[in-house]
Amino acid sequence: MYRTQSGEEIFIIDGHTHNWNAAKDNIANIHGQQFIDCFYGYHSVLSPKDQVWPKEKFDNYGAEQMYRDLFVDGPDDMAIVQSTYLTDFYKTGFNTIERNSEIKALAPDRVIVNGAFDPRDGEAGLDALEEMASKYKLKGVKLYTAEWRGDSRGYKLTDPMAYKYLEKAEKLGIKNIHIHKGPTIIPLDKDAFDVADVDHVATDFQNLNFIVEHCGLPRLDDFCWIAVQETNVYGGLAVALPFIHSRRDYFTNVISELLFWLGEDKLLFGSDYGIWTPKWLVEQFMAFELPDEVKQAKGVDLTLQAKKKILGLNAARLYDIDIEAQKQKIAAGAREKVHA
Amino acid sequence: MSLNGIGREAEVRRALDRVTDPELDEPVTDLRFIDRLAIEGDTVSIGFRLPTYWCAANFAFLMADDMRREVAALPWVGHVEVTLGEHMYAAKINHGLAHGLSFQDTFGNEASAELNELRRTFLVKAFQRRQEALLRYMLKHSAQQGADGGPAPARTAEALVSMTLPALKTLPLDHDGNQIRSRYLDRRHICAAPGEPLAFVDAHGEPIAADSLHGYLQALGRVTINTEFNGALCRGLLAARFNEDGEPSLADFARMPARTA
Numbered sequence: 298m299y300r301t302q303s304g305e306e307i308f309i310i311d312g313h314t315h316n317w318n319a320a321k322d323n324i325a326n327i328h329g330q331q332f333i334d335c336f337y338g339y340h341s342v343l344s345p346k347d348q349v350w351p352k353e354k355f356d357n358y359g360a361e362q363m364y365r366d367l368f369v370d371g372p373d374d375m376a377i378v379q380s381t382y383l384t385d386f387y388k389t390g391f392n393t394i395e396r397n398s399e400i401k402a403l404a405p406d407r408v409i410v411n412g413a414f415d416p417r418d419g420e421a422g423l424d425a426l427e428e429m430a431s432k433y434k435l436k437g438v439k440l441y442t443a444e445w446r447g448d449s450r451g452y453k454l455t456d457p458m459a460y461k462y463l464e465k466a467e468k469l470g471i472k473n474i475h476i477h478k479g480p481t482i483i484p485l486d487k488d489a490f491d492v493a494d495v496d497h498v499a500t501d502f503q504n505l506n507f508i509v510e511h512c513g514l515p516r517l518d519d520f521c522w523i524a525v526q527e528t529n530v531y532g533g534l535a536v537a538l539p540f541i542h543s544r545r546d547y548f549t550n551v552i553s554e555l556l557f558w559l560g561e562d563k564l565l566f567g568s569d570y571g572i573w574t575p576k577w578l579v580e581q582f583m584a585f586e587l588p589d590e591v592k593q594a595k596g597v598d599l600t601l602q603a604k605k606k607i608l609g610l611n612a613a614r615l616y617d618i619d620i621e622a623q624k625q626k627i628a629a630g631a632r633e634k635v636h637a
Numbered sequence: 638m639s640l641n642g643i644g645r646e647a648e649v650r651r652a653l654d655r656v657t658d659p660e661l662d663e664p665v666t667d668l669r670f671i672d673r674l675a676i677e678g679d680t681v682s683i684g685f686r687l688p689t690y691w692c693a694a695n696f697a698f699l700m701a702d703d704m705r706r707e708v709a710a711l712p713w714v715g716h717v718e719v720t721l722g723e724h725m726y727a728a729k730i731n732h733g734l735a736h737g738l739s740f741q742d743t744f745g746n747e748a749s750a751e752l753n754e755l756r757r758t759f760l761v762k763a764f765q766r767r768q769e770a771l772l773r774y775m776l777k778h779s780a781q782q783g784a785d786g787g788p789a790p791a792r793t794a795e796a797l798v799s800m801t802l803p804a805l806k807t808l809p810l811d812h813d814g815n816q817i818r819s820r821y822l823d824r825r826h827i828c829a830a831p832g833e834p835l836a837f838v839d840a841h842g843e844p845i846a847a848d849s850l851h852g853y854l855q856a857l858g859r860v861t862i863n864t865e866f867n868g869a870l871c872r873g874l875l876a877a878r879f880n881e882d883g884e885p886s887l888a889d890f891a892r893m894p895a896r897t898a
Contacts, residue, residue, distance in 0.1 A: 327690075328725065331689075331690035331691065331725070332691075334690070334878070335689045335690065335691060335874070337877070338688075338689065338873070338874040338877040338878060339870070339874070341873075341877050342869075342870065342873030342874060342876075342877055343873070514863065514866050515660075515863040515864075515866045515867050516863060517859055517862050517863055517866070518856075518859035518860065518862075518863065521859070540866075540869070543869075544865075544869055547862075547865055547866075547869065550858070550862050550865075551862060551866075554858075554859060554862065595855075
């Protein structure tokens with residue numbers, strides 16, 4: 298919980314977190330090593346200096362640490378944990394749903410675990426998805442379209458098999474499709490950033506929500522154009538938000554464009570934990586005001602109400618979370634610590 | 638022309654100054670991508686590195702190709718070797734470069750875009766970004782210039798979109814303005830047809846309507862947002878990867894004048 302100076306409580310749902318394992322003994326090859334090294338680069342470049350972790354901690358922080366960073370030291374009331382497999386790079390996977398369930402076990406009322414699928418798994422993968430959905434009661438999945446698989450360098454949401462998976466997801470009640478479209482790793486060329494495939498599937502699957510993580514940066518212009526036409530496309534702020542610390546003017550530009558094109562009802566906060574921790578992100582976001590000239594030029598504002606939506610209300614809507622009921626459940630939990 | 642070693646190295650560096658990272662629109666030398674330069678007789682060996690192991694292979698290939706082309710154009714150079722280090726495709730790219738293969742031939746089925754198209758796409762983005770910087774600069778600074786007692790050309794939208802190229806070239810500007818103008822003029826030919834009298838045209842070479850200038854600038858601004866995103870990450874990641882001094886400095890972002898929108 299975040300409490301404003303006037304005492305108002307703001308319910309925080311962290312829409313994008315991970316519990317990964319990139320410890321040395323889990324790394325399968327140089328790609329796995331370079332992948333986590335690159336994440337650490339993001340972490341150390343955009344975090345405030347006093348928030349930079351030692352590399353060993355970053356490689357494998359574990360569920361207990363994650364619990365503290367999100368819910369004890371951090372302001373998160375709830376967190377959505379995304380699963381990413383990367384089994385070509387990590388022996389037991391990067392952050393599999395089993396691994397992510399460790400944090401769910403520590404805070405069952407606070408954590409939503411999302412699954413994943415990959416259309417290249419073919420028909421067998423459809424059954425696996427069904428099994429995963431019933432075991433974990435999935436409401437969402439995370440897709441990583443640029444993931445390597447053998448000789449394949451990724452897939453598109455418009456591939457026929459991807460359609461089968463999306464149809465299956467809809468049947469299984471998995472209505473939130475988080476798609477990594479951003480400063481992606483492993484692109485052979487910049488087409489891996491392309492957000493155009495989201496446009497097609499968003500039109501064809503009106504009952505699904507498509508949350509484009511990282512707002513398609515660095516293809517923000519294309520993303521905004523798609524999102525403005527499709528009512529079921531949302532923007533996840535992970536990676537865009539950390540710029541608030543070291544590149545405030547830049548963040549101002551990005552958030553004002555997003556508010557103009559998508560509006561305050563379509564944006565979701567995400568820390569991208571463990572790349573960044575939610576405490577400083579939420580504090581800086583709450584303290585942030587759009588400059589008057591930007592408000593006038595773009596005709597947008599980032600009011601307290603808009604911040605509340607971005608930090609929790611929008612995700613609550615997508616995931617059918619009853620915030621009042623949730624507050625009571627959390628208050629009843631023994632490990633609660635109100636974040637001022 | 639100096640033919641001693643130091644003089645030749647300086648010539649090579651100047652040639653490399655003309656090679657830009659296509660997406661960031663900054664010289665590979667300023668970005669500190671070049672990490673080795675050796676000259677032996679008429680052979681020049683250049684080593685370069687990128688911010689991450691994962692940087693897009695087509696961009697790496699394009700920059701290497703540009704480096705080879707610029708340096709090979711020096712009259713005393715007979716042979717140029719360009720080598721990429723610490724990259725997931727280093728072996729493949731270096732093999733392609735050493736054998737004079739195209740990007741397509743180097744990557745076969747994995748490559749999906751022709752390099753020349755890609756080069757053009759990013760030159761247009763560079764044009765747009767540089768033009769936005771200049772237009773915003775001129776809109777912002779018109780008032781001050783009049784107050785200094787110098788000539789005060791009316792920088793209304795109408796005046797800007799109808800300004801001729803010679804008028805732009807001879808316009809008195811301060812130091813920053815001068816730099817922003819020359820950066821734009823260096824890329825103007827990407828979109829302006831030869832002989833085009835107007836100083837400013839859009840990406841299709843068409844005149845810009847005065848009443849749509851505001852919206853036009855907003856659209857260009859989104860190109861800049863993408864570029865700056867990459868720029869901030871790339872510089873930071875390079876520094877982090879090779880343990881060089883800390884964060885990118887403010888100067889990295891000073892190329893765009895402050896937004897007054």
